[in-house]
Amino acid sequence: MASIPKASKAAAPAYRSSSKRRSGPGLVVDGFREVWGRRRLIRYLVQADMKKKGADTLLGNLWWVIDPLMLMAVYVILVTVITAKPQPDYPLFIFSAILPWKWFTATMGDAVGSVVGQERLIKQLHFPKLVLPVASVFSGVTSFAFGLIPLGALLIFFYSDRISPYLLLIPVIAFVQLVFSLGMATMVSAINVFYRDMGNAIRYLLRLWFYLSPALYSAQQLESLGVKNPTIAVIFNLNPFTILFESYRNVIYNGTPPLWGHLVGLLVISAGICCLATWMFKRVEPAFAKVL
């Protein structure tokens, strides 16, 4: 190829592409760079998403506050009917798990269709597709943030004796969950392009995941079951939401510190998942415009 003299007025190649693919680590670095470079686009996408979600309903964004409360009410009624003796202050007990879980399911639900939903654009414009799942994760954060309003109300009006300074650590735990969600969201959004089953399957997988996690019941209950049943013990120990739910519950309900060691471990693993997911996404990204 002819070398370009330095004096030439022509700008650096705006776009170059070849059949040679980059190496694994290179792809991951590219991916992170793209997301950072397009952070304004991600912001616009998040804003657009928020407007959209609030636009069609009578109560608009108020639903972000009402939703977790409704869900809590449903589970409180359900569990109180089934088991005669639930945990003390049960509404707060499950609310501390429902709030992060709602965030996670909403995020996954949005993310799974985030790439497929922009089919037309992907076929007509060159842009880093990674911004799509990332934007769906960040628009989930806002709904989580709104969910903190009813949490605050619950604590102040009904369980003021449970308020502790550890509540201030919620954002730290949420950050770990955010990193974990980013990796998962990126992965499912790419898989869904090739296997549309993902969108259907994920709803049931998430539901199963929820019931296998210590949300409606305590980790101790699950752990004691695990002594007799090794399968449950394995699931219990491998489930990242065991760590997350227990940590949220510690700071919100028990007034104790989160599981620091486990959280750090989960953060490291989540960062690993993010890298793996980015690599996977970038690897299949060139095929999106052909397959969609």
Next chain:
Amino acid sequence: MAIRATTDDLSFDGLPKATPPPVRDEAGDEPSVIEVRDLGIRYSLRLTKKNTLRHTFINMFTKKDGPKDFWALRNVSFDLVHGQSLAVIGPNGAGKSTLLMVLAGILTPSEGEVSVRGQISSLLTLGAGFDQELTGRDNILLAGAFLGLDHREVMERLEPIVEFADLGEFIDAPIKTYSSGMRARLGFSIATSVDPDVLLLDEVLATGDAIFRAKSKARILELVHSAKAIVLVTHDMGWVTEFCNRAMLIERGNVIMQGEPEEVVAVHLEHAEQTKREKLEQIRRYGGVAPKIR
């Protein structure tokens, strides 16, 4: 005169040109704006069929015969230097639009290499990224971000875009309230707001009412004159001879011929005529029933 079935080596020096191409020596004084080397685009038929897990499992166990791949383009090479405008012509499904998609960066080559220098604008993008719930103004910002323009640039262009689209009060109403003509006008205004170095044009130029069509044609001509290089895909042979100083004929993913617009157009028309005759002949042979088109 260069008619080539293969495209191993394409130097167009010595061709008579309306605007003589700059002399290129080995050191490459004039860098080409677009460089395409042995480009091939392969579609995997396995993947492009709508996939479900079920099909994957079935395919795993039953080895079906038949082609697994389809080359939409193969062995395409060309250079475009400053001041050249290339018309890509050929029958439907020849791979013309695929070529534009590669140049725009939407498709990545399965074979070979493509490089484009400078700001690219493709008018493929008329309103593709619009968000129904956002206002026209917000959509301009969103489209700008999708196009990768920096914020300052977008803000500078905002008013000219709004003015050109001429939507009045509607610019602050959600896009879902727009008529399709209004949407196209906004899309066109955004897509042409950039002064590109490389302009990629597919024939999407008939949008909006008569007044806007006239306005948009003028704007395209303006872009055509200011762009460093143009690639135009069209069926309108008038455009080819009017605006382009080079032409390329593609049939079934292969470059049949490159050269002077008039000559390439002549060959294309001849081929088209021949295909038409063959079709008619076939129809006659099958007793007036059109044969299944492959």
